[in-house]
Structure formats: structure tokens, C-alpha cells
Amino acid sequence: MTQPLDSQPLDWIARWQHIARRIRVPLGFLTAALYLFELGRRAPQPAAVAWSLALVLPGLWLRGYAAGYVKKNRELTVTGPYAHTRNPLYLGSMLIAAGFAVALLSWPVGLVLAVGFAVVYIPVIASEERFLRATFPGFGAYCRRVPRLIPRLTPARPTEAQTTPGAFSPALYLKHREYNAGIGAALLYLSLLILRRAFGALVHVLR
Numbered sequence: 251m252t253q254p255l256d257s258q259p260l261d262w263i264a265r266w267q268h269i270a271r272r273i274r275v276p277l278g279f280l281t282a283a284l285y286l287f288e289l290g291r292r293a294p295q296p297a298a299v300a301w302s303l304a305l306v307l308p309g310l311w312l313r314g315y316a317a318g319y320v321k322k323n324r325e326l327t328v329t330g331p332y333a334h335t336r337n338p339l340y341l342g343s344m345l346i347a348a349g350f351a352v353a354l355l356s357w358p359v360g361l362v363l364a365v366g367f368a369v370v371y372i373p374v375i376a377s378e379e380r381f382l383r384a385t386f387p388g389f390g391a392y393c394r395r396v397p398r399l400i401p402r403l404t405p406a407r408p409t410e411a412q413t414t415p416g417a418f419s420p421a422l423y424l425k426h427r428e429y430n431a432g433i434g435a436a437l438l439y440l441s442l443l444i445l446r447r448a449f450g451a452l453v454h455v456l457r
Contacts, residue, residue, distance in 0.1 A: 302352040317422060323385075334401035
């Protein structure tokens, strides 16, 4: 018996989510191992590290800005960064990851990160959109005005049904613990300096 057409996308999303959950941790270990390998292979260039900040800092800002607006599962957030892109948190994460690939000047790291984001985030975004579409009647109209990922330059105006004013909330920012992203980025930048020196010292001892 042939399945209804409207059930097929749901099965596709569920299958992809299952695969993503199984490979997410191994892919993370692979990325970390490749990061360490590239770091040990050549020293980071100061200019590349400086240029990486042009991606990492906006990514951290975007994630923090979005965390102060979003009220997960309680209301459809359409203001702040959500008036420009439907997924500012994921876009911020992609900018941060791209920044660290630039800091290492490593196309293998960039390739693994790109594949990882595609494999993990595509089913996550699809699943979240399915939930939002079923939960909030205005989500379809919101999708027609605001792009999924690449932000529009001007903020989309909310519809008459979405008149709840939005403002950045420090309490929401703290609740979502988005400061952890900043701490993680700072530790990664420290690793560019400290781990490289440790690798150099180890090589010197082994010679």
C-alpha cells in the first residue's frame, strides 16, 4: 500500500534525524582530531587569526542577540534577529565555525564542518519547522516573509496577528546560558596559542 504523499516528508525527516543522532558524536570527535592535527602541522598565522574574528565575533553577537528574544515552545518569535532570519542561532554557529576554519587556514577543517552542519542541522531545522507549523498558525505567513537562513537586510514587519512587541531580555540570555558560546570561543583561541606551543615543545623533546 502506497503511503500518503504528506506522510513521506515526515518519514524522510525522521530517518535523517536518526542518522544524524548516530553520527553526531563521531563527527565531533573527527572534527576535534582534525583540528588538533592541523594545529600541530603548522602554526596559526596572526593575520588569519585576526581575520577569523570578523566571523567569530558577529557569530557570537548574533547567537547572544537571538538568545535574548527566543521563547522556545511558548510563542513564535518574529522580532529582533528573527525578523531577518528564521534561524539566527544556527547562522551564528556557522559563522563561528567558519571563523575557526579561517584561523587555521585549513580547508579540511572547513570541509568537515560544512558537511557536519549539513548533516546535523538540515534535519533539525526541518523538524523544528514541522513543530512550529503545527503549533503556531502564523508560522506559514512568517516563512513567506523571512528567509530560512540567509538574512534579509531589512526587518520583516509582523502581521496583525503578531503584534506582541519584542525586546532583548537579559534574563532570557542568561536562562539560555548563551555566555557558554563566548567561553568556548575564548578557550579555542587560547588553544591556538597554548596547544601549538605544547606541540612544539613535545617535538623538541622527541628529537
